[in-house]
Amino acid sequence: MVKYATMPVIETRNLTYTYPEAAKASIVDVSIRIEKGEFVLITGPSGCGKTTLCRCFNGLIPHFYHGTLEGEITVAGLNVKEHPTYEMAKYVGLVFQNPENQLFALSVEKDVAFGLENLGVPRDEIRSRVDWAMKITGIYELRERAPYELSGGQQQRVAIASVLAMKPDVIVLDEPTSFLDPLGAKKIFEVIHRLNRELGITIVLVEHRLDLTVKYADHIIIMQDGKVILEGDPHKILDSEDMRLIGVGIPKVTRLYQLLKADGVKFHGKVPLSPEEMAEKVRRILKTHD
Amino acid sequence: MSMFDGLKYRRVFSPIHNLDPRVKFTYACIIFIVAILFWEFIPLLVLFVIQVPFVILARVRREWLRSMKGAAFLASVIFTVNFAVSFINSGYMITFVALEYALAMTFRFLVLVESFSIFFLTTSPDHLGLALEQTRVPYEFCFAFTTAVRFVPVLAEEAQTIMDAQKARGLELEKGNFLRRIRNYIPILIPLIVSAIRRSLELAEAMESRAWGVSKKRTNLYELKLHGSDYVLLTVTVVLLVAAIYVRLYLPVPRLAEIFDYFAH
Amino acid sequence: MxxxxxxxxxxxxxxxxxxxxxxxxxxxxxxxxxxxxxxxxxxxxxxxxxxxxxxxxxxxxxxxxxxxxxxxxxxxxVGFVFQNPDHQLFAETVEEEISFALRNFGFSPSVIEKRVTWALNLLGLMQYRKTSPFMLSGGERKRVALASVLAWDPxxxxxxxxxxxxxxxxxxxxxxxxxxxxxxxxxxxxxxxxxxxxxxxxxxxxxxxxxxxxxxxxxxxxxxxxxxxxxxxxVPPQITQLFIELSSLGFPSDIIDLYEARETLLKAFGAAAK
The missing domain is CATH 3.40.50.300 (P-loop containing nucleotide triphosphate hydrolases)
Structure with a gap:
């Protein structure tokens, strides 16, 4: 797929941030560029600074957390340091890990409307955007239910709808499925994949479990100790024998591919990121031998 | 079981649920005012009975009965105390006046519980918050109110989980003397408080991320508008108030003793 | 049992x-x-x-x-470690957290001392002995919760x-x-x-x-x-998903282990090459 890399939607230069009263910086010298329409996966071991980086994207850092932010960060053409979170919220939607703690209202549709109400959008437009967002995320039928009556997966889709209704350029999701069961998680990934492909919304997904997500990604960023250690096309990154990948937990089929390659098996084309891609490679080898 | 059980909202669809919360609240208040106007038993009984169709129409009979049962104990206390006081005052004689007064006080209380439980049983907390908002209560308060309601079941469940986790580590809440028992709750309260603080931080973060705090005037997905049925109830309520005041001022209200005399002759 | x-x-x-x-x-x-x-x-x-x-x-x-x-x-x-460590951590230090259950079960102070040291070592928490559990990272808190249960050796x-x-x-x-x-x-x-x-x-x-x-x-x-x-x-494990995809080629689909998958494929490739 051709990407029209003209204007980055997120760009950071030497971004370094230290929480108030923290002994050392949580992110160090991070310089990344995320193009419009990309599906970006950010991963790395616990405590590597992934969540901190997400908080910079909509200005929670530095406006909510304070602390010291050095370097430059531009999101949707705005300098984050100069624009408060409520302004950034129009361009960047953040979805958090715990579905329970990001829904406030007593009905689903009221929650989805929350951001638009804050922005003072006229009632008719709120109604049409809320309905639209609920339909895309598949929660329209649940619109009158209370959040605590829903499953974790449904709650998380409400959270996605509530940022989607604001029609942002970017949706950032910080480990959105860690409390969900596999089926609930799969549905979330399918929804965000659709938002990316059909609506062209830039997706930034923070996730440990590459096996479930890497197949969707155009761009992967691997962090460790607050630094970006590897970055680029996932097919290239996961093809490398880089020892630093071991700690990340690459998908099992990708690992299998690497083992077989080390055994001397000659594969063609790019590294497989999903069972389907790996199966295709195995089939090709067996066919060429026939 | 308590009379507050009858105040818990359950989602049902009925003509009463669809009424504007402000109108329903006005209704409950006026019923209360009318109840105060009378100290005779008959009008209070009437006031109690005329509300029963509302309960049936709202399809909350079970919940309403539960709240009335919950109120029964307090009602019997009110009756006993009032009756006993007039019994002593009247020189240890059982009089119709004493009986009437005790019954009237009891029913005044029951009418109060009845009308307010109709209000709470048929008004979603969401609507209540909305009503507060549209009566120009600052939005922060309305938001705090609905959020509190939203997190009650979540916190209750969390408290249960924490209790289970500590019991699994050998904590026995019922062990020891009074002071020791209070101390037994420390391992439950601390995680609960810490987690509530953490939760509120996360909530604040999520609110910020959804444009909380823009100074521009807030809009609302819902708007409370008075419909035909709201005007009907409002009219009925006002007529009831006017009629009650008229009766109080110009008409004789039948007393228990008079009715008894009438039938005795 | x-x-x-x-x-x-x-x-x-x-x-x-x-x-x-x-x-x-x-x-x-x-x-x-x-x-x-x-x-x-x-x-x-x-x-x-x-x-x-x-x-x-x-x-x-x-x-x-x-x-x-x-x-x-x-x-x-029966030791039970709950999903979220924050639902059980309450003490001022990691050491006290771990001794909580031991005191509830009535172990003597000298035994408690020994067990706490044992559990701290077992989970690599020795350097946090006097630290507040609330100061630790998520992964570390999870380990403290685990240590606090393992300490009584269920x-x-x-x-x-x-x-x-x-x-x-x-x-x-x-x-x-x-x-x-x-x-x-x-x-x-x-x-x-x-x-x-x-x-x-x-x-x-x-x-x-x-x-x-x-x-x-x-x-x-x-x-x-x-x-x-x-x-x-x-959703089956990835390795199994791969072999389910390949089952039409005569591969067994009951493989979950990475190394078994490697052996099976190597054998198939070897046979095909001959």
């Missing part, structure tokens, strides 16, 4: 969470309890240390029926969703730790929906759905059986 006979459980709210479960878990077994959220997994294991008592049926732990004794008595034999250990929010390295450490416990003859029960973790550990799997047990067997069998998979929400 844990014996469950026709266990039914209904919550006071009227939700019927368990609908007739019978099973036996022998001493020293390693069991993963799987199934979607709301299938009744946690409700089932809460019966093993008496936090819940059967509405109908019986649960017998080491020969004692759970309705006859207190949670504290059962907990001495015979049966139940871990509720231990891999949630854990990175690859933390999961690997947990797996090795469980293997170590098994060599000491402990019974380990893990409630989880992490298929990749289960595929790596290869325990006995109990698969639940709607309050019922729908499969019971080796991970290799349960996680690769197309019929069972069709009626549960389990």
């Amino acid at each position: 844990i014996e469950v006979q026709d266990l039914h459980f209904t919550y006071p709210s009227g939700v019927e969470a368990l609908k007739g479960i019978s099973l036996k878990i022998e001493d020293g077994e390693f069991v993963a309890i799987m199934g979607e959220n709301g299938a009744g997994k946690t409700t089932l294991v809460k019966h093993f240390n008496g936090l819940l008592k059967p509405t109908k049926g019986r649960v017998i732990v080491n020969g004692i029926e759970t309705t006859k004794v207190s949670v504290a008595t059962l907990a001495r034999k 015979e049966i250990l139940i871990l509720d969703e231990p891999t949630i929010g854990q990175d690859y390295q933390q999961k690997e450490n947990l797996r090795q730790f469980i293997m170590q416990l098994r060599t000491q003859g402990k019974t380990v029960l893990v409630v989880t929906h992490d298929v990749e973790f289960v595929a790596e550990c290869n325990p006995r799997v109990l698969l639940m759905r709607g309050g019922k047990l729908i499969a019971d067997g080796a991970a290799r069998k349960v996680l690769t059986d197309p019929e069972i998979l069709a009626q549960s929400s389990i």
